[in-house]
Every structure is written in C-alpha cells, then in structure tokens.
Amino acid sequence: MTEIIGEPISKNNFRQALNRAREKRKSPLPRRLELPHHPVPLNSSLYIERYYLESLRYTIESFCYEAITQEAALIRIKAPRQMGKTSLLDRILAQARNYGYRTVRLNFRDIDEVNYRNLDDFLRWFCAYMSLELNIRDRIPDFWNHAIGSKISCKTYLQDYIFQQIDTSLVLACDEVDRVFSYPEVSQGFFGILRTCHEEANNRDIWKRLRLVVVHSTENYGTLDINHSPFNVGEPIELTEFTPTQVKDLAQRHQLDWDDNLVQQLMGMVGGHPYLVRLAFYHLAQSSPGKWVNLSQLLQDAPSDVGIYSQHLRRHLGIIRDNEKLSAAFKQVISTNHSVALDSILGYQLYSMGLIQWQNNQAVPRCELYRKYFQECL
Secondary structure, three states, X not given: OEEEOOEEEOHHHHHXXXXXXXXXXXXXXXXXXXXXXXXXXXXXXXXXOOEEEHHHOEEHHHHHHHHOOOOOOEEEEEOOOOOOHHHHHHHHHHHHHHOOOEEEEEEHHHOOHHHHOOXXXXXXXXXXXXXXXXXXXXXXXXXXXXXXXXXXXXXXXXXXXHHHHOOOOEEEEEEOHHHHHHOHHHHHHHHHHHHHHHHHOOOOHHHHHEEEEEEEOOOOOOOOOHHHOHHHOOEEEEOOOOOHHHHHHHHHHOOOOOXXXXXXXXXXXXXXXXXXXXXXXXXXXXXXXOOXXXXXXXXXXXXXXOOOOHHHHHHHHHHHHOOHHHHHHHHHHHOOOOOEOOOHHHHHHHHHHOOEEEEOOEEEEOOHHHHHHHHHHO
C-alpha cells in the first residue's frame, strides 16, 4: 500500500490518485476578499470611481483632487450611510499628502460625549486635537482668553500658532458631522468658525492655506443657521448609486463572468447601492468548499433574516422601531407604489439612513430589498 496525503491507496489506483493530488495542488486557494463592511483600502482593485460629469467621463475623484489644490478650498460630501463617503475622503486626503499638504482628520463619532458639554470645552478639545495630530506642542493656555471668548481664542490659536508652525497648506477633514447637529451650542459655534475662517481668506493670505472637507449624511441641520455655516458654500459633492455599467465592472473585478441580465437581476433587488452590491459580490465570489452561493438563492433569501443582508436589515429595524414617528413615516413609503410626501425632518432621517431616495421632493424606498423586508417586519 502507498499513502498519498495521509490516505492509503492501492497500487492499481496509485496513478489516478497521484493525478488527482497534483490537480488539487494546482487549484488556487480560496481568495481572501476585502470585507465590504469597511472603507475600500487605497490600494484596492475594488474601488469604483463615480462620474462628476458622466458625459465627459470626468470623475468625482478627479474633481476633488483638483479642488483641494485651490486656495481656501471647501468640499462638501453628502450621501447616506454606506455609500462610499469615507472611501472617497481617504483618497482625497492621500492625494493631499502627495501634494505635500499637512492633513488632520476629525471624526465626530470618535469624540467623547464629555467634550460636547459646551462650546468652550469643545473648542479647547479641538485645538488640542489639532496640535496632537500635527505633532505640535499644545499651548492652549497661552492663547485662551475668556475676555474675548472661546470662538476668537480658537481662531487666534489656529492663525497665530498652528499655522506659524507649519510651512504648507493644511487640509482639515470633518467626517460624520451629523452628530454635532444634536448639540446646538457646539454646532452653531464650531461651524460658524469654519465658515469665518473660510471667508477670511478674502482678507488674510494665511487663511488661503486652509482647505476644508466636510462629510455628512443629511441636510437636517437642526437649529444651525445655514447662512453662518459651511453647508451652503464651497463645492458640493453628492455620491450617487452605481450604474449598471459600474455594477458589471465590479462583478468582473470579483472575477465573476456576468452579463447584463445578471446585473439587472441583482439591481432589481438592491439597486446600485454600493454596500449592498459589494456584499452580494463578496458572497458570490467565495469558493470555499461547501459554501457556494448562487445569485438565485441569494436573491430569494435577501429580504429575510436568513439572507446575507440580515444584520444590516435588523440594525435598521431596531432604529425604526425605537422611533414611533419614524416607523409610521417609513410605513407610508413602503406601503405604496407611489412617491410619498414626508415631514422634512423624518424624511431626512430616513434618507441619511439610506432607506429612501427622493423623486421630485417625495420619498420612495431606495430599493426593493427594503420594501420587501420592512413590509413583513413593520
């Protein structure tokens, strides 16, 4: 008896077993795909650029890379959750560093609740964070003057200290800014400072070195005075869903040989939602033994608690069930085949969650997945 890969093999079957073993060694190992739950890495082949001007094949990325080089640039990126805002921001900041600019990234969801207590605490934290990220010694006590107030003290700290310590432009990226809208004192003061610093570039050259990127999911600004904030100036960027051509391209990047019919089947369920599309391809492209998934089964299970979207759907369901008014508004949207007029605040909440999209200022479900699942659960 002869043994191949730990199994006893008779001499008569030796050649066949040897050939099978050789073929097995030739077979590629299952590919480790990037998890779609996280931003797309900078070196990823799975990142799909979207068009700013599709007729000219001019991408949003190209536009932002050019815009960030302009003096006192301000780019506003808006889209619902999981549409690719953070992945785009990562690329803008990487490009800015390639230009030799200094960068500071501020994610408002990472800030401890205690720092939102009042505007003075928040601005002190902000200045300390800027110093830390730029590797500059913290000198806040030297510049903080209660007689002139925290807003002017903060602006002075940036102008007369931070910018004196760096010899190039500074890109400040504010991500997940929606969280601040729940704190009126902080949002009014902080966003007012950003607007003032942006406009000061008309009077002082030093502020031309400040570039701002603001990322948000909604236009429900709470009590924020829009005319004293950065949300109606600068370059607006709104991320849209993938087109059928882009979905087919992404399928090919997952090594899936798809035709237009398969693309339409998937988009009939999830539209061109970047996260939902990528999650489908992540599962369809897996080739581990005993874990094969086909499109037909995936679509059949999709709007249920046994499908690949179950965790995503249950998270949204928990948020909606905890808010009676939000739940009632969404029931209106999913219970009809027509667009629905919604209260503006509730509409913007549902939009920022990614559950609806607007048609002529009225709401429709973002995709059939949401209609089917929530019709059952609500």
